[in-house]
Amino acid sequence: MLPNAPENRSLWPMPINYDRTVHFADTDAAGVVFFANYLTICHEAYEESLAASGIDLKGFFADHGIVIPIVKSEADYLRPLSCGDKLRVTVKPALLSEDSYEIRYEITRLGRSAKSAAHVRTEHVCIDSGTRARRALPGAMSDWVRAG
Amino acid sequence: MLPNAPENRSLWPMPINYDRTVHFADTDAAGVVFFANYLTICHEAYEESLAASGIDLKGFFADHGIVIPIVKSEADYLRPLSCGDKLRVTVKPALLSEDSYEIRYEITRLGRSAKSAAHVRTEHVCIDSGTRARRALPGAMSDWVRAG
Amino acid sequence: MLPNAPENRSLWPMPINYDRTVHFADTDAAGVVFFANYLTICHEAYEESLAASGIDLKGFFADHGIVIPIVKSEADYLRPLSCGDKLRVTVKPALLSEDSYEIRYEITRLGRSAKSAAHVRTEHVCIDSGTRARRALPGAMSDWVRAG
Amino acid sequence: MLPNAPENRSLWPMPINYDRTVHFADTDAAGVVFFANYLTICHEAYEESLAASGIDLKGFFADHGIVIPIVKSEADYLRPLSCGDKLRVTVKPALLSEDSYEIRYEITRLGRSAKSAAHVRTEHVCIDSGTRARRALPGAMSDWVRAG
Numbered sequence: 166m167l168p169n170a171p172e173n174r175s176l177w178p179m180p181i182n183y184d185r186t187v188h189f190a191d192t193d194a195a196g197v198v199f200f201a202n203y204l205t206i207c208h209e210a211y212e213e214s215l216a217a218s219g220i221d222l223k224g225f226f227a228d229h230g231i232v233i234p235i236v237k238s239e240a241d242y243l244r245p246l247s248c249g250d251k252l253r254v255t256v257k258p259a260l261l262s263e264d265s266y267e268i269r270y271e272i273t274r275l276g277r278s279a280k281s282a283a284h285v286r287t288e289h290v291c292i293d294s295g296t297r298a299r300r301a302l303p304g305a306m307s308d309w310v311r312a313g
Numbered sequence: 314m315l316p317n318a319p320e321n322r323s324l325w326p327m328p329i330n331y332d333r334t335v336h337f338a339d340t341d342a343a344g345v346v347f348f349a350n351y352l353t354i355c356h357e358a359y360e361e362s363l364a365a366s367g368i369d370l371k372g373f374f375a376d377h378g379i380v381i382p383i384v385k386s387e388a389d390y391l392r393p394l395s396c397g398d399k400l401r402v403t404v405k406p407a408l409l410s411e412d413s414y415e416i417r418y419e420i421t422r423l424g425r426s427a428k429s430a431a432h433v434r435t436e437h438v439c440i441d442s443g444t445r446a447r448r449a450l451p452g453a454m455s456d457w458v459r460a461g
Numbered sequence: 462m463l464p465n466a467p468e469n470r471s472l473w474p475m476p477i478n479y480d481r482t483v484h485f486a487d488t489d490a491a492g493v494v495f496f497a498n499y500l501t502i503c504h505e506a507y508e509e510s511l512a513a514s515g516i517d518l519k520g521f522f523a524d525h526g527i528v529i530p531i532v533k534s535e536a537d538y539l540r541p542l543s544c545g546d547k548l549r550v551t552v553k554p555a556l557l558s559e560d561s562y563e564i565r566y567e568i569t570r571l572g573r574s575a576k577s578a579a580h581v582r583t584e585h586v587c588i589d590s591g592t593r594a595r596r597a598l599p600g601a602m603s604d605w606v607r608a609g
Numbered sequence: 610m611l612p613n614a615p616e617n618r619s620l621w622p623m624p625i626n627y628d629r630t631v632h633f634a635d636t637d638a639a640g641v642v643f644f645a646n647y648l649t650i651c652h653e654a655y656e657e658s659l660a661a662s663g664i665d666l667k668g669f670f671a672d673h674g675i676v677i678p679i680v681k682s683e684a685d686y687l688r689p690l691s692c693g694d695k696l697r698v699t700v701k702p703a704l705l706s707e708d709s710y711e712i713r714y715e716i717t718r719l720g721r722s723a724k725s726a727a728h729v730r731t732e733h734v735c736i737d738s739g740t741r742a743r744r745a746l747p748g749a750m751s752d753w754v755r756a757g
Contacts (some may be wrong), residue, residue: 189360190353190373190495194488194544194670196375200679200731201652204645205338212337213513222397226337226638227344235644238684245678248360248490249370282433287644338645340638341690342522347634348531348583349504354499374490382541383496388534396638435496485656485670486649492671502632508633508692518693522633523640544656545666 181211181257181313184275187250197245204238207270207285210254218309228294231303235286236265244274244282251275252282258313264299264309265290328404329461331358335398345393355433356416358402360449364408366457378441379448380437384413385436392422392430399423400430405460413438431452476609477553479506480571481547493541500534503566503581506550514605524590527599532561533584540570540578547571548578554609560595561586562606625701625738625757627654628719631694641689648682651714651729654698662753672738674745680709681732688718688726696726697720708743709734710754 185206193199198206216222246252257269270285291302302310333354341347346354364370394400405417418433439450450458481502489495494502512518542548553565566581587598598606629650637643642650660666690696701713714729735746746754 185366186354186361188357189370189489190356190497192374192490193485193701194492194667195672195678196490199486199649200682201645201648204648208338208645215693216334216397222337223638225433226340226396228639232639232640234686234689236686238644238682238686240682241378242680242682244676247371248374249364263506273430305422337637338643341633342636342638342640343524343528343530344638344640347501348534349497349500349634352500353495356497371490380491382491382538384538386496386534386536386538390532390534392528393530423494482657482660484649484653486652486664488670496624501632504634505632509630512630512693519631522636522692543667544670545660 167260180300181255183254183256184308185209185252185254187246187248187252189248191246192248193261195245197247200240200242203240203242203246203272203285204287206252206272207254207256207268207287210270211268211287214256214313215309218305218312220305220309230294231291231300233289233291233302233306234296235287236290238286240283240285242283244280246274246282253279256313258310260307260310261288263301264292266302266306268313294309329362329403331361331402331404333357333400333402335396337396339394340396343393345395348388348390351388351390351420351431351433352435354400354401354420355404355416355435358404358418359416359435362404362461365455366453366460368453369458378443379439379451380442381437381439381450381454383435384438385434387434389432390430391432391437392428394422394430401427404461406458408455408458410434411455412440413451414450416461419425422453447456462561477510477551479509479550479552481505481548481550483542483544483548485544487542487562488544491541493520493543494542496536496538499536499538499542499568499579499581500583502548502568503550503552503564503583506566507564507576510552510609511605514601514608516601516605526590527596528590529585529598529602530585531583533582535582538578539580540576542570542578549575552609554606556603556606557584559597559603560588562598562602564609625658625699625704627657627698627700629653629696629698631661631690631692635690636692639689640642641691641707644684644686647684647690647727647729649687650696650716651698651700651712651731654700654714655712655731658700658757659753662749662756664749664753674738675735675744676738677733677735677746679731680734682730684698684727684729686727688724690716690718690726697723700755700757702754703756704751705732707745707751708736710746710750 179273191202253273272283274282339350401421403419420431422430487498549569551567568579570578716727718726
């Protein structure tokens with residue numbers, strides 16, 4: 166246990182599941198979710214997980230000198246998703262260095278027989294928004310990653 | 314009471330509230346929800362309400378000969394919305410004729426003091442997707458509108 | 462001629478037409494453009510028109526104390542639009558007061574016989590982003606509106 | 610030269626560049642283009658390239674028995690993009706097998722000193738939409754890929 170970990174933050178009940186219904190606006194003329202929207206759905210799960218850890222989203226995503234942009238994304242699309250489908254997204258962050266982390270997402274289509282619909286991975290680097298130089302992750306963020 | 318109303322459909326528990334958190338992807342570089350996305354959020358509430366009445370969304374929004382496109386929208390934007398804001402959307406449909414209905418939406422930003430954030434209204438007309446001629450609403454849809 | 466009009470700004474060649482192809486991402490599972498995306502397409506035309514008048518978009522849409530949010534939108538959807546359709550959007554701004562203006566858009570689907578696809582109207586009010594109090598339009602903006 | 614290549618399709622002037630201005634709706638509250646929208650912009654370039662080869666987009670992206678979904682995407686985000694930025698997207702397809710191809714995209718931010726803003730790669734597999742079994746690419750598509 167880290168001696169200065171305030172109140173065992175890493176033991177906070179971080180939600181690892183985000184449930185989401187497929188909306189009509191997620192779909193395209195092929196009748197299923199547009200490929201880029203799988204990434205958008207994963208980002209929603211990331212936001213929910215941050216919010217559940219007590220991180221203020223409005224401040225987090227605005228530019229206050231330190232920003233943590235996504236520098237890489239990878240997705241395997243395994244299954245088409247239709248309007249009304251019920252999804253569960255799991256969020257698994259892991260530190261890559263003191264200034265970066267990855268998140269692995271699994272999108273599952275729920276129903277009589279739940280099926281994996283996509284694997285997604287994003288990579289995030291903490292930088293100074295003015296100079297674009299790398300900066301160590303703020304404490305609340307490295308706590309969130311470690312709790313994942 | 315309509316003599317042939319099967320099992321009092323109009324008494325089904327239609328949800329009148331749709332709760333939704335503002336996502337990062339809803340926002341734009343002004344830091345708040347992009348104006349067109351208020352309409353998208355209302356459409357999600359419409360979908361949830363249809364699904365709760367037992368209407369299959371995948372079939373409903375696909376083109377199976379009869380479609381019910383939106384022919385008009387109106388929105389009053391009263392308040393900016395930020396990432397992480399908690400919203401409640403109420404959905405109030407009303408028949409305009411045997412082949413058309415309107416929906417009135419109220420978007421409220423929840424919190425210590427809940428505030429109205431937008432009024433939105435859409436108008437829907439039932440047509441034959443081939444000829445574009447007007448068609449009477451299918452029974453399940455007029456039931457949904459009447460239950461609103 | 463206004464005595465203090467710098468370099469005849471109002472005579473600048475303001476583009477009144479914005480040409481745009483319908484993209485796959487604009488469509489939904491009904492096979493046609495999602496209703497809220499008609500508004501997004503009109504906003505693109507607004508941006509192009511501002512840029513053509515020499516207004517810096519990056520600065521314009523960021524929050525620098527004075528912002529000009531959309532307070533109302535109205536749309537009549539006359540015709541479905543499909544992926545690959547060629548559109549022309551006309552932009553007609555008009556002053557409503559010293560701190561507000563409206564824009565009327567006409568979306569035409571080009572082709573052998575051009576057809577009107579939608580009428581859209583937005584209303585914009587200039588405010589102090591801190592206090593939300595109304596403020597007179599900046600000179601460059603009232604010039605742009607008057608040139609429309 | 611392929612003996613049965615009708616009218617030297619592979620010599621058709623396939624556009625390899627797609628020029629695009631960053632729109633306000635592409636951005637998020639961090640003030641720059643949302644990461645998933647880089648993929649959407651690449652898909653627009655793909656569509657433009659197909660259309661320029663004479664492929665009908667409305668038919669191509671609808672489900673007519675044979676569909677060519679994206680099964681994988683990868684993106685390296687090198688630089689933030691702001692509203693009003695001028696982009697050029699290059700599209701380089703390559704066959705992976707008789708039923709699949711990849712596309713490599715390069716997004717460049719134009720201006721006094723043009724800079725690479727992202728590398729994106731997508732992988733596409735041709736399948737029967739009913740059985741999901743792999744099918745050989747239709748001739749027009751393998752021509753398009755070979756011409757890239």
